[in-house]
Amino acid sequence: MGVTQQARRAVGLAGGMTAILMAAACGSGGAGEPGAPAASAASAAAGGPVTVEWWGWAPGYDKAAEAWNASHPDIQVKYTQIESGAKGGYQKMLAAVKAGNAPCLGQVGGETLASFLVEGALEDITGYAKDSNAKFQQWAVNSVTFGGRQVAVPVDSGPMGLYYRKDIFDKHKIEVPKTWDEFAAAAGKLHAADPKVFLTSFNPDDMYGFSGYAWQAGANWFSTSGDAWKVSITDEPTLKVANYWQGLLDKKLVDVKPAWSDAWFKDFTDGKIASLVGAVWMTKVLEDSIPKTSGKWAVAPMPSWEAGTTVTGNVGGSPNAVLKGCAHPKEAVEFATWLATDPGAFDDLVVNGGLFPTSADGTSLPAMKAPRPFYGDQPVFEVFSEAARTVAPSFGWGPTTPVVNDAFNSAVGEVVTKGGSLADALKTVQEKAVASIKDKGLSVAEG
Amino acid sequence: MRGGGKTNRAALVFLLPFGTLFVLFFVLPIGYAVNESLYKLKRSGLGFGTPERVFSGLANYAAVFRDGTFLSGVRRLLLFGIVQVPIMLGLALVLALILDGYAARFTRFFRLVYFLPYAVPGVIAAIVWSFLYTPEISPFGLDLLGDGVVLWSIGNIVTWTWTGFNMLVIYAALKAIPRELCEAAAMDGASPWRVAWSIKVPMVRPSLILTGVFSIIGTLQLFNEPTVLTGVTTAVSKSYTPLMWSLQVALDNNDYSLGSAIAIVLAVLAGALSFLFLRLSAWLTRRGVM
Numbered sequence: 186m187g188v189t190q191q192a193r194r195a196v197g198l199a200g201g202m203t204a205i206l207m208a209a210a211c212g213s214g215g216a217g218e219p220g221a222p223a224a225s226a227a228s229a230a231a232g233g234p235v236t237v238e239w240w241g242w243a244p245g246y247d248k249a250a251e252a253w254n255a256s257h258p259d260i261q262v263k264y265t266q267i268e269s270g271a272k273g274g275y276q277k278m279l280a281a282v283k284a285g286n287a288p289c290l291g292q293v294g295g296e297t298l299a300s301f302l303v304e305g306a307l308e309d310i311t312g313y314a315k316d317s318n319a320k321f322q323q324w325a326v327n328s329v330t331f332g333g334r335q336v337a338v339p340v341d342s343g344p345m346g347l348y349y350r351k352d353i354f355d356k357h358k359i360e361v362p363k364t365w366d367e368f369a370a371a372a373g374k375l376h377a378a379d380p381k382v383f384l385t386s387f388n389p390d391d392m393y394g395f396s397g398y399a400w401q402a403g404a405n406w407f408s409t410s411g412d413a414w415k416v417s418i419t420d421e422p423t424l425k426v427a428n429y430w431q432g433l434l435d436k437k438l439v440d441v442k443p444a445w446s447d448a449w450f451k452d453f454t455d456g457k458i459a460s461l462v463g464a465v466w467m468t469k470v471l472e473d474s475i476p477k478t479s480g481k482w483a484v485a486p487m488p489s490w491e492a493g494t495t496v497t498g499n500v501g502g503s504p505n506a507v508l509k510g511c512a513h514p515k516e517a518v519e520f521a522t523w524l525a526t527d528p529g530a531f532d533d534l535v536v537n538g539g540l541f542p543t544s545a546d547g548t549s550l551p552a553m554k555a556p557r558p559f560y561g562d563q564p565v566f567e568v569f570s571e572a573a574r575t576v577a578p579s580f581g582w583g584p585t586t587p588v589v590n591d592a593f594n595s596a597v598g599e600v601v602t603k604g605g606s607l608a609d610a611l612k613t614v615q616e617k618a619v620a621s622i623k624d625k626g627l628s629v630a631e632g
Numbered sequence: 633m634r635g636g637g638k639t640n641r642a643a644l645v646f647l648l649p650f651g652t653l654f655v656l657f658f659v660l661p662i663g664y665a666v667n668e669s670l671y672k673l674k675r676s677g678l679g680f681g682t683p684e685r686v687f688s689g690l691a692n693y694a695a696v697f698r699d700g701t702f703l704s705g706v707r708r709l710l711l712f713g714i715v716q717v718p719i720m721l722g723l724a725l726v727l728a729l730i731l732d733g734y735a736a737r738f739t740r741f742f743r744l745v746y747f748l749p750y751a752v753p754g755v756i757a758a759i760v761w762s763f764l765y766t767p768e769i770s771p772f773g774l775d776l777l778g779d780g781v782v783l784w785s786i787g788n789i790v791t792w793t794w795t796g797f798n799m800l801v802i803y804a805a806l807k808a809i810p811r812e813l814c815e816a817a818a819m820d821g822a823s824p825w826r827v828a829w830s831i832k833v834p835m836v837r838p839s840l841i842l843t844g845v846f847s848i849i850g851t852l853q854l855f856n857e858p859t860v861l862t863g864v865t866t867a868v869s870k871s872y873t874p875l876m877w878s879l880q881v882a883l884d885n886n887d888y889s890l891g892s893a894i895a896i897v898l899a900v901l902a903g904a905l906s907f908l909f910l911r912l913s914a915w916l917t918r919r920g921v922m
Contacts, residue, residue, distance in 0.1 A: 273883075276883045276886075279886055300886070302679070302680055303675060303678075303679035303680070303683070304683065304886055305681070305682035305683050331678075331680060332678060332680055334680070389866045390866050409678055412677040412678060413677070413678070414678065443863065443864060443865065443866055445863075446766070446863060446864050447763075447766065447768075447769060447864075448766050448767070448768040448769065448864065451768050451769060452768065584678075584679055585885065587884035587885060588884060588885050590884075591869070591870045591871070591880060591884060594866065594869065594870070595866075595869035595870070595871070597866075598866030598867065598869060599779075599866075601866060602778060602779040602865075602866055602867045603779050620699070621885065624695070624885075624887070625673075625675055625679060625887075626672075626673070626674055626675040626676060626679070626683075627675055627676070627677065627678065627679040628676070628677055628678070
């Protein structure tokens with residue numbers, strides 16, 4: 186706990202914890218109907234250099250702002266690093282919107298965009314963004330578009346992969362599992378060979394990690410149906426994932442630890458956890474958190490549900506949203522687009538922040554091919570570039586993600602402390618998610 | 633008459649700094665919270681329009697009691713208070729009596745040692761304790777963060793922090809007891825035990841009641857310790873205590889209205905419990921129990 190943990194979590198969130206593909210779910214393809222930009226008059230009016238305020242916390246953003254300012258004298262970006270969203274950053278932005286002095290741009294995770302939207306905290310930027318959307322992967326644009334209105338510019342995403350300790354796998358002759366069945370078998374084999382070592386850990390308080398597994402299996406927790414939200418946290422793919430992990434929990438084949446806790450990282454350092462299925466931004470988190478194990482790790486594709494197929498889950502992605510009251514939305518969008526698509530700018534973000542691009546040609550950046558010493562000089566971003574092409578397209582987030590997150594943590598936390606089943610816990614999460622949306626006065630579709 | 637007017641004016645002048653700050657940072661925020669708790673943001677459909685703020689009467693207060701989170705939090709705190717407060721105040725009383733009666737040579741040293749934990753900021757203390765509790769890095773080799781145990785692990789932190797403070801309050805009261813009284817009792821053959829129980833303890837009753845009221849309010853406002861422990865155990869949820877829930881609702885769910893309502897209900901409850909406690913101790917005194 187404490188400073189180190191907060192720092193790690195900040196890095197994790199920065200790398201773009203949180204999810205993407207919202208909008209496929211929201212039933213709107215990117216540039217559906219061009220929204221009428223509300224504040225266009227204001228942005229065009231004044232002469233002289235325009236200042237765009239920008240709040241975020243991703244590593245590398247400060248340097249990106251400097252680089253932009255040096256080459257764009259007419260639009261100066263004033264970057265302020267704030268706490269990561271989950272640590273109070275979102276609350277700060279919402280309070281600023283309420284007080285009428287919010288920055289123009291704010292880093293808002295894909296999982297939180299809809300919550301911001303129902304608080305009336307986002308501007309419609311469809312009109313400014315539609316011309317540059319071709320520079321992005323289509324699903325990334327979908328993920329920031331709600332009901333035909335684009336509210337943010339994508340930055341990064343979090344395709345998942347299998348991080349594993351090559352030395353431990355070699356020592357116990359464990360093959361790198363390609364499917365979840367092989368993964369479960371490997372968990373049994375490894376734990377039998379060395380009862381102190383677990384193949385992986387289960388974090389009862391990590392909804393986002395779990396959502397990545399469900400995402401891969403084809404779940405779609407939140408979608409819209411007409412004028413109402415649809416909540417499906419107990420859909421068939423999610424229950425399949427829950428039952429899978431229930432099996433590993435029942436056989437005590439996984440190390441149960443709170444995510445991001447010192448205890449969790451200590452088990453990694455001590456070699457008690459031999460692998461982790463996580464998003465691309467864990468690359469940097471592991472490098473920073475468990476330096477003693479440097480050189481012993483490697484990355485493989487995420488295990489799949491069916492042999493021979495590759496479908497990947499995603500955790501994370503923090504777009505930059507234009508907050509309500511922004512006087513220069515056009516300039517803000519221009520900068521945000523540059524940040525996410527300019528090869529030089531994003532190359533720096535890969536190097537400085539370990540961010541993974543959402544731009545159409547982002548995977549060809551030189552930094553993506555860089556070998557990383559922590560992973561035995563494997564160019565791990567190449568694995569994730571491959572994975573990014575196979576991200577399942579269906580998953581979406583709803584308007585009360587923080588509440589759902591808390592409900593998940595306490596319900597699944599009870600499963601590991603008091604007993605019970607993950608499937609029942611998910612039922613509780615589903616009920617609380619529905620209740621939280623109704624509490625906001627919004628409609629929820631039955632079924 | 634004129635003199636009286638002057639005194640009043642002087643009193644007003646002296647009250648002004650306190651009064652200003654009191655109104656600015658106490659009355660106004662409470663008024664704001666009460667006002668906030670009577671409104672609700674109205675949305676419809678998918679909620680993509682701008683929400684509208686509407687008067688909702690007591691709807692938020694009904695919501696406080698609706699899903700059981702508040703009541704289970706209060707039940708947890710009552711259990712906590714019934715066990716932890718007597719242990720803490722008992723310890724504080726015993727330590728104060730020992731300091732007062734014996735250890736005369738090292739009084740200042742021990743007084744400082746007992747009080748020291750209180751000087752450590754609460755969150756820092758909780759973080760250090762959370763290290764001690766985490767099995768992987770703990771020297772104890774016990775699981776002190778399990779579902780059944782964690783409430784008492786929190787109790788341990790609170791007791792560690794606050795015993796010294798309470799001891800100091802009681803000790804100050806003990807110092808105010810006229811020495812002749814104890815000497816006279818000793819002359820009459822009362823043992824130190826007898827003196828402590830029949831003279832000192834009754835004489836510091838007001839301090840015990842004061843620390844009791846503080847402890848009841850403190851228990852209901854339990855926040856720092858469980859909040860820190862949420863990072864190291866899943867047995868403590870973000871709505872573990874009513875105050876934590878209030879913050880979760882206000883900040884995570886961005887529902888300041890319900891958050892205010894929870895806080896106000898909690899304040900009323902703390903007031904009611906303190907009042908009950910005062911009445912109970914007055915009744916016990918009348919009955920000659922204490």
